[in-house]
Amino acid sequence: MKIKDITDVIERFAPLSYQESYDNAGLIVGRPDDEVQRALLAVDVTDEVLDEAEREGCDLVITHHPIIFHALKRFNSADAVQRCVERAIRRGIALYACHTNLDSAPGGMSWRLAAMMGIGELRVLQPSAADPQVGFGVVGELPEPLPTEEFLRRMQQRLGLKVVRHSDLVRPQVRRIALCTGAGASLMEEARRSGADLYVTADLKYNDFMLPDGAFVVADIGHFESEYCAIELIFEVLSKNLLTFAVRKSGYSRNPVNYFV
Template structure:
């Protein structure tokens, strides 16, 4: 642990003594982590107070005092991931998407969410959700996505008032310009394969300099991106009408307008999972905890397959 990192963890007022790591590290080395200490370290990495007001990033299942020796990180709390956590004998499942988002009032096992809760509790596995707090973090979901595009220096699209380095989305300039097709192929090579694949709106040979991204569903930021210098917006779950309007505006504008790259929602966020897992494991180790943090191998994109069209590919409208 570096001196700066060591001091920042010890000095951070949001962490209790249980989550601090520098002083007396030798005497505390190997001490078991608890659910509470993992939550506090997660709060240090991806502060919960930065989540959107509609979100439910929090500890969902688990006793704060329970011991944690193995953590599984995944995008979605779905049945295959819950079973994977059971099979791996994980003590904590950390998912990006919350399980209880939308006013769930019962955890009875006659519903799949209730069954998940029972399965986790019966196997003594905690569940922690880090959603929009991990989206907004300076080293969070969107930052990992824009780095995959080839941008190493970025800023938030919508910074939080109290911290200009934190906020939804990211924007920055590519280290080296590429064509739109090359950027799309670059992303297709690093995100998990999905039935959707990578959808692109814009001329294949358009030269891309500035990239804006938002991991997950980023349609709400489309107008904000259009007001920037971005050549392309990389996100997921873009709907027909906003995309059509953006392309029409680009066609009839004074310049080349905004290109769009639409990834699968899960694929756009999965890139963060190994990065977040590594950061969590390192921070816990700096706190004197020997915890194994694994990344789920389950594909959780909900679409199963795509039927290719028997017709020729659509002509490129932008040439």
């Protein structure tokens, strides 16, 4: 199957026009008309993921994070990015990324994470000016209010989290939950305006936990942890539309952040 036949399916769900200006989603290594036999889905392109691709005969690796964000001036294996890109080219492995376009697509990343937590009645937290159905983050409701600690524990169990960083538990119970996968500190004000009892995201800084009026609780679950659902999401998009193409979920997508607990 040609690469463009596969990427067309992804881009119907998450058009590249949805990506942010700083992003580099799309086909990074390879040509649209190249023939590929099998795809491997991962969060990042790493040496371990490429090892797996070679072992499993996957000549296309589809990730959430683009391995290249900035122009490369040389390919001499001086760092992990150069090494992996050079290796992919040499071994004939195409690399494709579905990043902020997947974040902002209707039914995309935040929608998937919310569903995993049992949050319904979803709407976009920060809609785009062009289309209110497109944008970053979601806000929705639990079927019934839960004690805040109980919700945090449930979230920890369902997502397999080692740790959850959070602000003071100023709400004894929560029902309206806002969330944004990845680094979502920039949506704090939108979460506040939504009337959320709790905002779930990642990559919060020290001062982000110091809410001036104690209006709601914020919880940082980790960047990788919030975006691991990309693998399952892309798998479903491809499996429902390409019944005869082999797609494998990587078993070697790993969190670069380690916790000493």
